[in-house]
Amino acid sequence: MDEGKPLFVQIAEMVEDQIVDGSLAEEEKAPSTNEIASFSRINPATAAKGVNMLVEKGVLYKRRGIGMFVSPGAREQLLAERRAAFANAYVAPLIDEARKLGLTPDDVAQLISEHATPSP
Amino acid sequence: MDPVIQVRDLTKTYKDTHALDGVSFDIQRNSIYGFLGRNGAGKTTAMSILTAQNFPTSGSVRVFGEDPYENARVLSRVCFVRESQKYPDEANAKIALRTARMFFPNWDQDLADELVDEFQLPMKPVIKKLSRGQLSAVGVIIGLASRAEITFFDEPYLGLDAVARQIFYDRLLADYAEHPRTIILSSHLIDEIANLIERVIVIDRGRILMDQSTEEARGRATSIVGDREGVERFVGDREILHRESLGRTASVTFLGQLTPEERREAHAAGLDFAPVPLQQLIVRMTQRDQAADASAPAVTEGALR
Numbered sequence: 001m002d003e004g005k006p007l008f009v010q011i012a013e014m015v016e017d018q019i020v021d022g023s024l025a026e027e028e029k030a031p032s033t034n035e036i037a038s039f040s041r042i043n044p045a046t047a048a049k050g051v052n053m054l055v056e057k058g059v060l061y062k063r064r065g066i067g068m069f070v071s072p073g074a075r076e077q078l079l080a081e082r083r084a085a086f087a088n089a090y091v092a093p094l095i096d097e098a099r100k101l102g103l104t105p106d107d108v109a110q111l112i113s114e115h116a117t118p119s120p
Numbered sequence: 121m122d123p124v125i126q127v128r129d130l131t132k133t134y135k136d137t138h139a140l141d142g143v144s145f146d147i148q149r150n151s152i153y154g155f156l157g158r159n160g161a162g163k164t165t166a167m168s169i170l171t172a173q174n175f176p177t178s179g180s181v182r183v184f185g186e187d188p189y190e191n192a193r194v195l196s197r198v199c200f201v202r203e204s205q206k207y208p209d210e211a212n213a214k215i216a217l218r219t220a221r222m223f224f225p226n227w228d229q230d231l232a233d234e235l236v237d238e239f240q241l242p243m244k245p246v247i248k249k250l251s252r253g254q255l256s257a258v259g260v261i262i263g264l265a266s267r268a269e270i271t272f273f274d275e276p277y278l279g280l281d282a283v284a285r286q287i288f289y290d291r292l293l294a295d296y297a298e299h300p301r302t303i304i305l306s307s308h309l310i311d312e313i314a315n316l317i318e319r320v321i322v323i324d325r326g327r328i329l330m331d332q333s334t335e336e337a338r339g340r341a342t343s344i345v346g347d348r349e350g351v352e353r354f355v356g357d358r359e360i361l362h363r364e365s366l367g368r369t370a371s372v373t374f375l376g377q378l379t380p381e382e383r384r385e386a387h388a389a390g391l392d393f394a395p396v397p398l399q400q401l402i403v404r405m406t407q408r409d410q411a412a413d414a415s416a417p418a419v420t421e422g423a424l425r
Binding site: 034 | 289294300317334335338387388
């Protein structure tokens with residue numbers, strides 16, 4: 001577990017990852033707070049906080065007496081959010097590191113073309 | 121806010137030492153607390169008083185709103201598992217568990233049976249003949265199966281190996297999720313229990329050093345590593361917990377977090393930074409607290425004349 005972000009945020013991101021990669025589908029039942037706590041070996045209150053964060057974001061919704069479900073449109077919402085953060089999270093550090101090694105943004109662009117595998 | 125335990129200005133004096141010196145804190149219902157501190161810091165003294173095995177010199181203690189001392193009504197709702205638990209000479213694990221079952225109204229025999237299996241605890245041999253790990257297992261099983269509304273675990277798992285400890289943590293979390301109650305864990309293995317506990321109370325030399333949520337504690341300090349000059353310039357006049365250097369590289373731990381702006385600055389200056397894990401934070405804060413005291417002028421000098 002990464003020490004950087006609060007634990008409950010890491011939990012929320014773990015569930016979001018599953019939605020983004022498709023392993024947790026829209027309208028599918030999300031893992032319960034206790035299941036998450038048990039799997040990640042953390043306090044259930046922390047797991048609950050992560051789940052509540054997703055409910056507040058609209059990524060999950062509650063069906064009374066049954067549990068938490070993935071909201072329709074959640075995947076698109078998360079993809080849009082992550083695309084917006086992509087530049088800060090990945091591109092800026094990439095360019096910074098490249099600069100330290102004496103590589104220009106054009107050099108980086110070239111490396112990207114060389115390394116990108118054509119999508120199937 | 122629903123405190124099941126309230127401690128106000130608790131002091132316990134032995135001859136001329138204060139084992140506890142004006143300690144105040146609350147323990148909320150249905151929460152897991154970490155109760156941490158060095159050996160001799162006062163943790164066990166505090167827990168003994170809370171479970172009525174000892175009494176205050178001054179100050180007050182309320183458990184479920186009442187004074188726990190010689191109070192059977194309160195004590196049947198509290199389970200205290202301690203490291204050096206004494207059992208009657210001829211008792212075996214079976215008898216110890218049966219006795220606990222009679223004392224605790226919420227006792228769950230199915231859970232006890234499962235745990236005996238999981239810890240591979242032999243029920244027949246006299247307790248004196250059990251290994252250290254098996255002895256610790258007896259205490260831990262009683263603590264979990266009692267389902268007492270307040271359960272203290274005072275380092276009873278010191279004798280447990282890493283595998284057994286993991287069983288304990290997993291079982292504790294699973295049972296706590298299904299049957300919420302108030303649990304206080306005291307441990308030296310802080311990083312091991314960091315993800316289980318919701319709040320941290322640290323005692324050092326009879327006084328409270330920290331009382332906050334684990335989340336807040338995690339965000340409390342940052343360490344920064346890199347070229348010594350760059351690090352010193354970046355740290356500036358922040359409150360420092362610890363400093364180390366190796367050649368031209370320095371590592372400084374300080375209180376506070378970096379803003380996104382400061383993170384970019386640090387990165388640009390070639391400095392690495394990371395938040396400080398709970399155990400390290402507590403160790404550094406304790407060391408700083410003790411160092412501060414050591415350099416303070418001795419108050420009793422005049423009394424020697």
